[in-house]
Amino acid sequence: MNYEQVQKLNPADFKRYCGVHQETFKEMVKIVKAEKIFQKKSGRPSKLCIEDQILMTLSYLREYPTFFHLGIKWGIDESNSYRIVIKTEKNLIKSGVFNLPGKKVLNRNQNEEIETVVVDVSEHEIERPQKKQKKYYSGKQKYYTIKSQVLANKKSAKIICTAFSAGKTHDFSLFKKSKIRMNEELKLLGDKGYQGIKKIHKNSKNPIKKTKNKELSQAEKVLNRQLATERIIIENIHRSLNIFRILSSRYRNRRRRFGLRFNLIAGIYNYELSLKTKLEIA
DSSP states (O other): OOHHHHTTSOHHHHHHHHSSOHHHHHHHHHHHHHHHHTOSOOOSOOSSOHHHHHHHHHHHHHHOOOHHHHHHHHTSOHHHHHHHHHHHHHHHHHHSTTOOOOGGGGGOSOOTTOSEEEEEEEEEEBOOOSSOHHHHEETTTTEEEEEEEEEEETTTOOEEEEEEEETTSOHHHHHHHTTOOOOTTSEEEOOGGGTTGGGTOSSEEOOOOOOSSOOOOHHHHHHHHHHHHHTHHHHHHHHHHTTSHHHHSOBOSOGGGHHHHHHHHHHHHHHHHHHHHHHHHO
């Protein structure tokens, strides 16, 4: 389906097919068209219009086919489909519209928008590396992975910042490695993987972990359930990101580009939340 066919879909079906709302898609078209105007060398014009190029890029992120299948689907060469996707991703990232706030906002003295921060790590399967295989092997998942850490604002459900590491890295080690400095007034919620985080940030909370010699009391179980209820927002965020199969399927591309794509999808997620808020106010 090209853009002429897709734009005839109702808003719900458009979102299901592309992974973004029509308003977000139109903003992407503006960004890529504006970037094309300032290009010094235009080169040979593409067979696909700007709308179709963006639709193909979203199709790649949403369905995660090979570039070979993508090229056949759109009637272009495999290498050409690769260049279009990479170029479109680059333009969207370069625009700054889909950038994340960044970890610096957590260190501000006064930030009324952020009161509670939720942190969590998810693992993404990758192809077996040719080198340093032990570094990427996850004992928990029993396959090779990349870990992505997400910090989100509990109030707005927006992603603040991300961090990445090899699959063998412990969740708490990744948090320390990301060097996040938070305002003491901010509340931080973590899961069982963040035992000892209070040494770094006193105003933090994570589940009580049972030991071999001692089971959890009923009161401790209630506290853990309450914390799980508070942290459910981060699980919903992961679910929204995993709509794009490039994050939920086995990642076949070069690992160094994974973080860029993850941040782009996270930025799109934040943009759509802001868009939803504006529509509700209007």
